[in-house]
Amino acid sequence: MASFEIMRYWLPVILLTTLSAAAQTLPVLDQNPPRLPWYQLQTPHFRVLYPTGFDQTAQQTARRLEQVYEPVSETLQKRPRKLSVVLQNQTMVSNGFVTMMPRRSEFFAIPSQDPFLAGNLEWLDLLAVHEFRHVVQYDKALQGLTRLAYTVFGNSAFSALTLGVPDWFWEGDAVGTETALTLAGRGRIPNFDLGMRANLLAGKRFRYPKAVSGSYRDNVPNHYVLGYLMSTYLKRTYGADAWSKALNRYYRFPLYPFSFSNSVKKTTTYRIEELYRRSMDDIEESWRKQQEGLRLTDAVTFPVTASGKVFTNYQYPQYVSDHEVIALKSGLGDIAQFVRLDRNGVETKVMVPGLYNNPEMLSVAAGKICWTEFRYDIRFGQRIQSEIKLFDLKSRQLKRLSSHSRYSVASLSPDGTRVVAVRNDESYQIRLVILDAQTGQELRVLDNPENDFYGQPRWQDDNRTLVVVTRTKAGKMIQSIDSETNTKRDLLPVSGQNISHPLPWKQYIFYNSPQSGIDNLYALDTKTGQSYQVTSRPLGAYHPAVSADGQKLSFHDFHAEGYRIAEMQLDPSRWTPVGEVRDGSVRYFGPLISQEPGGAQVRTALADSLSPTADFPKKRFNRLLNAVNVYSWGPVVGSDGQSGTVGLRSQDLLSTTQIDLGVGYDQSERTVNYYGNLSYQGLFPILDLGFQRGQRSTSVYIDRRAPLDSLRSDAWNYNQLNAGFRIPLQLTTSKYFQSASLSAYYNLQQVSGYDLPVRPITEVGFDRVLHGMSYAAAYSRTLKQSKRDVGPRWGQAVSAVWRNTPFGGKLTGEVWAVQGSLYFPGVGKHHSLRLRAGYQQQMQGTYRFAPAVFYPRGQSYVSYDQLMTGSVEYRLPLLNPHWSIGRWLYIQRVKATGFYDTALGESQVLVQGQNRVVTDQYYTTGLDLSFVFNVMRLRTPFEAGIRTLYNLKTGELLVQPLVIGLGF
Numbered sequence: 001m002a003s004f005e006i007m008r009y010w011l012p013v014i015l016l017t018t019l020s021a022a023a024q025t026l027p028v029l030d031q032n033p034p035r036l037p038w039y040q041l042q043t044p045h046f047r048v049l050y051p052t053g054f055d056q057t058a059q060q061t062a063r064r065l066e067q068v069y070e071p072v073s074e075t076l077q078k079r080p081r082k083l084s085v086v087l088q089n090q091t092m093v094s095n096g097f098v099t100m101m102p103r104r105s106e107f108f109a110i111p112s113q114d115p116f117l118a119g120n121l122e123w124l125d126l127l128a129v130h131e132f133r134h135v136v137q138y139d140k141a142l143q144g145l146t147r148l149a150y151t152v153f154g155n156s157a158f159s160a161l162t163l164g165v166p167d168w169f170w171e172g173d174a175v176g177t178e179t180a181l182t183l184a185g186r187g188r189i190p191n192f193d194l195g196m197r198a199n200l201l202a203g204k205r206f207r208y209p210k211a212v213s214g215s216y217r218d219n220v221p222n223h224y225v226l227g228y229l230m231s232t233y234l235k236r237t238y239g240a241d242a243w244s245k246a247l248n249r250y251y252r253f254p255l256y257p258f259s260f261s262n263s264v265k266k267t268t269t270y271r272i273e274e275l276y277r278r279s280m281d282d283i284e285e286s287w288r289k290q291q292e293g294l295r296l297t298d299a300v301t302f303p304v305t306a307s308g309k310v311f312t313n314y315q316y317p318q319y320v321s322d323h324e325v326i327a328l329k330s331g332l333g334d335i336a337q338f339v340r341l342d343r344n345g346v347e348t349k350v351m352v353p354g355l356y357n358n359p360e361m362l363s364v365a366a367g368k369i370c371w372t373e374f375r376y377d378i379r380f381g382q383r384i385q386s387e388i389k390l391f392d393l394k395s396r397q398l399k400r401l402s403s404h405s406r407y408s409v410a411s412l413s414p415d416g417t418r419v420v421a422v423r424n425d426e427s428y429q430i431r432l433v434i435l436d437a438q439t440g441q442e443l444r445v446l447d448n449p450e451n452d453f454y455g456q457p458r459w460q461d462d463n464r465t466l467v468v469v470t471r472t473k474a475g476k477m478i479q480s481i482d483s484e485t486n487t488k489r490d491l492l493p494v495s496g497q498n499i500s501h502p503l504p505w506k507q508y509i510f511y512n513s514p515q516s517g518i519d520n521l522y523a524l525d526t527k528t529g530q531s532y533q534v535t536s537r538p539l540g541a542y543h544p545a546v547s548a549d550g551q552k553l554s555f556h557d558f559h560a561e562g563y564r565i566a567e568m569q570l571d572p573s574r575w576t577p578v579g580e581v582r583d584g585s586v587r588y589f590g591p592l593i594s595q596e597p598g599g600a601q602v603r604t605a606l607a608d609s610l611s612p613t614a615d616f617p618k619k620r621f622n623r624l625l626n627a628v629n630v631y632s633w634g635p636v637v638g639s640d641g642q643s644g645t646v647g648l649r650s651q652d653l654l655s656t657t658q659i660d661l662g663v664g665y666d667q668s669e670r671t672v673n674y675y676g677n678l679s680y681q682g683l684f685p686i687l688d689l690g691f692q693r694g695q696r697s698t699s700v701y702i703d704r705r706a707p708l709d710s711l712r713s714d715a716w717n718y719n720q721l722n723a724g725f726r727i728p729l730q731l732t733t734s735k736y737f738q739s740a741s742l743s744a745y746y747n748l749q750q751v752s753g754y755d756l757p758v759r760p761i762t763e764v765g766f767d768r769v770l771h772g773m774s775y776a777a778a779y780s781r782t783l784k785q786s787k788r789d790v791g792p793r794w795g796q797a798v799s800a801v802w803r804n805t806p807f808g809g810k811l812t813g814e815v816w817a818v819q820g821s822l823y824f825p826g827v828g829k830h831h832s833l834r835l836r837a838g839y840q841q842q843m844q845g846t847y848r849f850a851p852a853v854f855y856p857r858g859q860s861y862v863s864y865d866q867l868m869t870g871s872v873e874y875r876l877p878l879l880n881p882h883w884s885i886g887r888w889l890y891i892q893r894v895k896a897t898g899f900y901d902t903a904l905g906e907s908q909v910l911v912q913g914q915n916r917v918v919t920d921q922y923y924t925t926g927l928d929l930s931f932v933f934n935v936m937r938l939r940t941p942f943e944a945g946i947r948t949l950y951n952l953k954t955g956e957l958l959v960q961p962l963v964i965g966l967g968f
Contacts, residue, residue, distance in 0.1 A: 154649075185589075795823035875896070
């Protein structure tokens with residue numbers, strides 16, 4: 001779940017934005033289709049917004065939020081302000097988040113097929129507890145200096161002061177809360193901390209900077225896992241209110257470096273680094289005790305080509321012969337791809353899927369691979385569908401079996417004629433659907449009146465009976481379902497175990513269970529009802545598959561270097577009856593249950609059906625009346641340090657309308673400007689309107705001849721109006737990210753009080769008015785990248801611009817330009833080569849537009865009638881270290897970029913009454929050296945370095961600072 005991540009990504013954009021005389025376009029947000037009606041429910045502590053047809057689920061969610069309000073708030077000793085919660089039902093992405101820009105929470109109402117995310121919790125119940133805990137965390141900050149900052153400056157400054165609280169606390173505390181207050185939660189799921197467990201048991205204890213910031217080589221568990229273990233250790237040791245005390249100290253004065261660590265030290269007597277060491281010592285001891293006395297089953301791991309030096313996964317094995325499997329390969333250095341593996345270590349790339357919708361399973365049957373992929377709406381980012389894809393291993397043909405569909409998982413029948421899929425309707429209704437594997441036609445829709453959750457369905461050998469994990473209010477069970485009659489039979493009774501991955505074989509049903517405290521494979525004998533433990537692996541075993549001859553059982557298990565495919569003899573006589581399986585569960589959260597005063601209340605609430613109580617009153621939500629929603633006010637300093645603004649920022653709750661109003665000041669020119677920007681994004685085209693009024697000033701030499709004694713200064717007023725539209729298009733349908741955009745803008749610039757006798761041809765002067773139009777089109781297609789890639793290895797991008805003055809006037813001009821880039825693989829696996837070229841033509845006139853193509857780096861721009869540019873750029877990683885400089889800096893990557901830029905300009909000039917052609921050429925080359933680093937233990941990376949430039953024409957050598965990215 002993204003949780004508060006979106007807020008933290010947007011924050012630096014807001015903090016670093018500064019307005020100038022140029023047109024300002026506000027960022028493109030994700031919207032729903034414009035014709036979707038919205039409604040709202042008002043409760044004592046929440047306003048729930050939801051789309052039409054979602055009434056029942058909205059009522060249930062509103063009641064659930066009220067039920068968890070007090071218990072979730074208790075241990076942080078804060079009762080949050082009333083909150084708006086937006087229920088999104090157009091997406092197939094399972095997620096949720098809390099943000100302060102503007103203040104709201106969004107629940108993506110699509111249950112996840114990943115059994116290790118929600119476990120035995122109903123999806124919206126999990127979001128209600130987890131996301132509301134983030135709301136409590138944020139409102140906890142409304143005290144001391146942070147409250148003063150919010151009162152004066154709004155959410156932008158408020159959110160800036162929360163950056164000192166590490167990401168791991170936000171998510172770890174929320175995971176701990178969901179675990180302690182419910183009977184499920186990720187703290188109870190062994191797969192959740194699998195990576196950390198593997199590292200510590202393998203002796204790979206990372207230093208705190210690496211544990212927080214990550215690595216380009218090793219598997220560093222995310223901030224959810226790190227935070228759960230660290231925040232839980234502190235509560236186990238110092239009580240449930242320990243974090244409340246630490247946060248109280250931090251928010252009183254959060255301005256100095258490492259103030260959060262110091263607040264923890266005053267609460268516990270040790271700093272964050274020591275908290276990390278102690279929590280790792282504590283949990284490692286528990287995990288090592290769990291390993292004592294384990295009787296491990298033997299299995300042979302498939303050899304792989306991946307180097308153990310770089311974290312790589314091989315998952316979801318499916319036999320295509322008695323000695324070969326299809327698996328999904330992914331990792332730090334590889335994009336997700338299907339590969340063929342055999343027992344001798346021969347690996348063959350099969351194909352690369354598109355936007356893989358991973359249900360934590362894979363289906364291969366009758367020589368075909370079956371999976372689901374996300375399909376984004378071409379325009380509206382909140383509408384994301386999920387389609388079924390089939391790939392024929394023999395013909396190598398890819399088929400899109402469904403379109404405009406909402407299938408979260410799909411499985412092929414053994415004969416390859418039919419597909420069973422789980423369909424999630426926009427009304428939050430879950431159904432099993434049988435499709436024709438040739439046409440994609442829905443043959444049958446199996447009714448589900450109780451709306452139970454269905455997970456990871458599989459076919460039995462009769463090509464008729466289905467086996468599925470069913471989650472009810474009471475827990476999970478395994479059922480068989482007749483795909484013709486919808487007749488159901490309970491095979492494994494309901495329990496609180498987080499079972500998953502069912503696989504029928506003969507009279508048995510294999511499944512995954514954490515019964516021993518470690519995820520392993522079990523088998524149910526459907527004739528006797530007896531269950532057996534099949535595997536006992538030290539860290540876990542997942543996703544069983546049986547070879548065609550019935551002699552081998554394969555699965556994937558985990559190592560510190562990644563998931564690997566393992567294989568063992570399939571011999572039921574060696575299985576252990578479940579009654580003999582020792583429960584070695586590590587209940588690290590155990591003390592929290594008694595510490596949380598509202599736990600019993602929440603568990604009781606989650607067990608009821610929510611039906612007896614009266615509904616909250618329903619009311620239509622009017623977008624127009626709620627278009628203005630101010631969330632930030634006060635001053636903002638520009639990224640150049642020479643400018644700043646004082647203004648208001650507004651964004652409505654459905655992300656359709658953005659407004660910026662304010663006053664700006666430019667320190668370099670000592671001038672003031674007033675601005676207003678409006679972007680309405682609720683239609684297919686985005687409509688933008690911007691206005692600025694202010695002053696400019698400059699000093700120029702009127703007479704360029706020596707001596708330069710004719711310096712003149714002047715200040716003048718300007719008005720600028722920009723109005724137009726843009727259409728961003730999302731076109732991704734494969735392993736290539738594809739997007740396009742179109743735009744057209746009218747630009748009015750009006751100048752008064754300009755008293756200089758000359759003006760630059762690129763400026764509006766002499767009390768004139770410029771009426772201009774600007775048109776642009778762009779297209780990009782680039783291959784997906786792994787974390788270790790420094791740039792696209794394959795791709796194309798092209799853009800075109802046309803600016804002119806079609807309305808006449810004293811100022812006339814026209815420019816059109818086109819430029820493109822081609823991306824190719826470099827010599828090394830993660831290298832990237834880019835070839836770039838551009839052409840620009842400026843028409844003769846009384847005004848010259850700004851450049852519309854790139855220009856050689858380090859060379860001052862000169863406007864020509866015709867301009868041709870070219871560039872060759874080679875990017876590569878040099879090192880992936882884990883260097884720490886005290887508590888201030890952690891460097892995790894060093895990169896280099898070599899480039900060669902050239903430009904050829906040609907203009908016609910009038911010399912002694914005759915037109916002459918003037919031609920100039922420019923050549924620059926250089927080397928960029930950049931570092932990816934983290935500052936003061938922040939997880940967000942930065943990238944900066946130095947650029948060395950050599951001008952081949954002038955012989956000038958320059959060394960410049962280089963800021964590439966802020967990591968947001």
